[in-house]
Amino acid sequence: xxxxxxxxxxxxxxxxxxxxxxxxxxEAHSALEGDAQIxxxxxxxxxxxxxxxxxxxxETALSDAAPLPEFAAARKLKSEEFANAWADAIEAxxxxxxxxxSANGPLVEALFPHQRFASLRKPGNSAQNFWREFERxxxxxxxxxxxxxxxxxxxxxxxxAARASEQKVRELGMPKPxxxxxxxxxxxxxxxxxxxxxxxxxxxxxxxxxxxxVTPNAPGxxxxxxxxxxxxxxxxxxxxxxx
Numbered sequence: 001x002x003x004x005x006x007x008x009x010x011x012x013x014x015x016x017x018x019x020x021x022x023x024x025x026x027e028a029h030s031a032l033e034g035d036a037q038i039x040x041x042x043x044x045x046x047x048x049x050x051x052x053x054x055x056x057x058x059e060t061a062l063s064d065a066a067p068l069p070e071f072a073a074a075r076k077l078k079s080e081e082f083a084n085a086w087a088d089a090i091e092a093x094x095x096x097x098x099x100x101x102s103a104n105g106p107l108v109e110a111l112f113p114h115q116r117f118a119s120l121r122k123p124g125n126s127a128q129n130f131w132r133e134f135e136r137x138x139x140x141x142x143x144x145x146x147x148x149x150x151x152x153x154x155x156x157x158x159x160x161a162a163r164a165s166e167q168k169v170r171e172l173g174m175p176k177p178x179x180x181x182x183x184x185x186x187x188x189x190x191x192x193x194x195x196x197x198x199x200x201x202x203x204x205x206x207x208x209x210x211x212x213x214v215t216p217n218a219p220g221x222x223x224x225x226x227x228x229x230x231x232x233x234x235x236x237x238x239x240x241x242x243x
Contacts, residue, residue, distance in 0.1 A: 003191035004195060006187065013062070013194075016200075020055065055158075061186075064186060086169050092162075093159060109141060
């Protein structure tokens with residue numbers, strides 16, 4: 001069997017998650033059979049354990065491989081999520097000042113002379129300009145003095161949360177290029193983990209068949225006779241000429 005691509009590994013992970021849930025249902029089904037099925041339930045537990053362990057390895061490998069180009073779409077979605085969290089963090093600073101001090105006092109004027117929060121949720125220069133101006137104002141002597149005042153103890157954690165959110169957005173927006181050798185190692189780790197998961201799924205099917213040898217319809221009823229399909233295999237099948 002050839003190695004797994006990143007997308008095939010992700011698809012296999014989804015399939016394995018569904019299989020793990022079905023194995024749990026199978027154990028419950030077996031429990032209804034009473035004491036006669038105790039040993040068979042043990043086989044199902046072994047099957048579930050193998051699938052779960054192999055699935056965790058795949059999930060870890062995919063998480064480590066997040067910097068690869070194959071995850072560009074996922075990074076874009078994550079960047080949008082972080083951008084919204086960043087906007088929320090900025091607005092939380094404003095809301096806290098209003099709640100704890102005043103809506104039109106000098107602190108609001110110092111940090112938010114122009115309350116154009118909508119620009120934070122628009123990608124591009126508007127959000128970047130807003131942040132540069134806000135960061136400059138947050139570092140002013142006046143704001144720093146207030147941050148040291150116990151009466152304004154609510155302010156420093158909120159400003160730090162805003163900085164941390166902005167940093168996440170910036171890091172996702174400018175990913176560091178991976179050396180070719182490192183990218184290859186990450187892809188190989190994902191493929192190896194997926195191959196181990198594929199093996200665990202085959203072993204699980206064999207254990208399920210053994211556990212339900214006296215009730216052969218059970219695997220089909222529980223969806224445990226389904227097999228994963230690789231994207232390459234699906235594409236090849238679709239390309240075959242019709243008879």
